[in-house]
Amino acid sequence: MxxxxxxxxxxxxxxxxxxxxxxxxxxxxxxxxxxxxxxxxxxxxxxxxxxxxxxxxxxxxxxxxxxxxxxxxxxxxxxxxxxxxxxxxxxxxxxxxxxxxxxxxxxxxxxxxxxxxxxxxxxxxxxxxxxRFYEGRAVQGHIAGKMTESNIVGYIASFPIPEVIRGINSAYLHASKVNPDIEFKIIWVYTWFDPAKEAEAANVLIEQGADVILQHTDSTAPQAAALAANDAGGNVISFGQASDMAEFGPKPRVSSIIDNWAPYYVARTQAVMDGTWSSVDTWDGMDTGMVEIGEITDVVPAEVKAEAEAMIAAIAAGEYHPFTGPINKQDGSAWLADGEVADDGTLAGMNFYIEGVTGDIPQ
Missing domain, CATH: 3.40.50.2300 (Response regulator)
Incomplete structure (x- = not known):
């Protein structure tokens, strides 16, 4: 047809x-x-x-x-x-x-x-x-860095665009802050939604020793792969992407990033009805509720959960920005000085890894 x-x-x-x-x-x-x-x-x-x-x-x-x-x-x-x-x-x-x-x-x-x-x-x-998904990635990175036993975090990446690169950098930055021995293994799958590819990537990462799975893809297949690994005697945790994916909690899914588009869609529809719609660029985060963190389950130690909740509160209140220096680029060159905060323009076009992330960004 x-x-x-x-x-x-x-x-x-x-x-x-x-x-x-x-x-x-x-x-x-x-x-x-x-x-x-x-x-x-x-x-x-x-x-x-x-x-x-x-x-x-x-x-x-x-x-x-x-x-x-x-x-x-x-x-x-x-x-x-x-x-x-x-x-x-x-x-x-x-x-x-x-x-x-x-x-x-x-x-x-x-x-x-x-x-x-x-x-x-x-x-x-x-x-x-x-x-601002990278705000949620900071929280995930903190939890991952605290909870990993293998010190290997697997990351299923979709496409090498700034949105995805920001997420990798934010998660790595906050994982490495609490665990200097952390290593990120990244697999690029070149798709937003392909459960078979996503599951295969998760399984490969788990076989490579990852006991934390992060994803910037759309299906629950990585959650299912982590659950299967645990059923076979593993100890893998994962995080929901874009929605709560709570059916895989309390483990492997220990929390999630939730994209709450509803208020924006209602407001923009109202603007069309009112005749007040105009072309704008909106980039919101935890402060407006466009980015939410799903329930942090009790699999996460109480102390780590409290730290994560404190980070969420600080980001939402504008008291903490996930990209606050000192931060170097992957090649060791200075990017942000101590206390300096990344500007939106650089973040919007981010095309580099930060220091400590291994591998190259595909072209």
Whole structure:
């Protein structure tokens, strides 16, 4: 079946007929383009929770439509175009690789508002938004550094973009602060969502001695791999990515980074309704609640849990920034002096490892 036919069916099923009326007023139509399935248990699952929050907040004043498993590239452009043609007023494109397709389609539909997650290209009708995931990575790194027995942390990385590199650096920095013997082993899987690849990477890392698994991929497969290793007599801990993944707690999953998009999606939909929407760049973190830390289970020692909670409170209050010097780059050159805080511009374009991280960033 052709993609356009599938989309037409989705649109009809969602009641996306142009000119739908709610209480005598035209409904605001909001579209969501997802890189994975809404049941991935991670990234796309949390974005879909944002869609559900929009429906709950506005009831029959809105209509929503979404398409899952949209590859980054030409397919994404076709999906966005179809949504715009079906009368969407606002379209959220929820993956980094949708950046150029979003810009291209937005240029053809100047009256449609677009919101692109984790990118950096904007236009009069294109906003960008992201979360400071690196704040959560700092907390994970602290716990990992305190709890590892092998001193080997495995990291499943998706694509070598600044968002992922920041996460690796933040986690390593805070793990090494409390455990100078820590070593990070990084596997790049070049996918956001591929349970088979993610599980394979987790298993390889565990075989290499990692007793902590971190991930910047979207499925729960690494959690399942860690659980299987423990069932076979291992002692591996893991952390949920993008959503709580609490079904794998209290171990291996001892905590998580939760991306809470709902308030942002509700606010931006409201702005379209009010006629106050404008192109902005949003990069929020623990201070606004866009980044949350899931329950820290009792598998984490009480002292370590208290330290992690204190870090969370300090970051949320603006009293501590995860990238505070002294920090050197991987080659030993100075990056941040003692007490100096990284600026957002450098963080947004981060393309280097910090001192102590081994290996090269793929090109």
């Amino acid at each position: 052709k993609l356009t036919s599938i989309l037409a069916g989705v649109a009809m099923a969602a009641g996306l007929a142009t000119g739908a009326i709610a209480d005598g007023h035209e409904k605001t139509k909001v579209g969501f383009v997802y890189v994975g399935p809404i049941g991935d248990g991670g990234w796309t699952y949390e974005h879909h929770q944002g869609l559900l929050a929009v429906e709950e907040a506005f009831g029959d004043k809105v209509e929503t439509v979404y398409v899952e498993n949209v590859p980054e590239g030409a397919d994404a452009e076709r999906v966005m175009t179809q949504m715009a043609l079906e009368g969407a007023d606002l379209i959220f494109t929820t993956s980094f690789g949708y950046m150029d397709p979003t810009i291209n389609v937005a240029a053809k539909f100047p009256d449609v508002k677009f919101e692109h997650a984790t990118g950096f290209k904007r236009a009069d009708n294109v906003s960008t938004y992201s979360a």
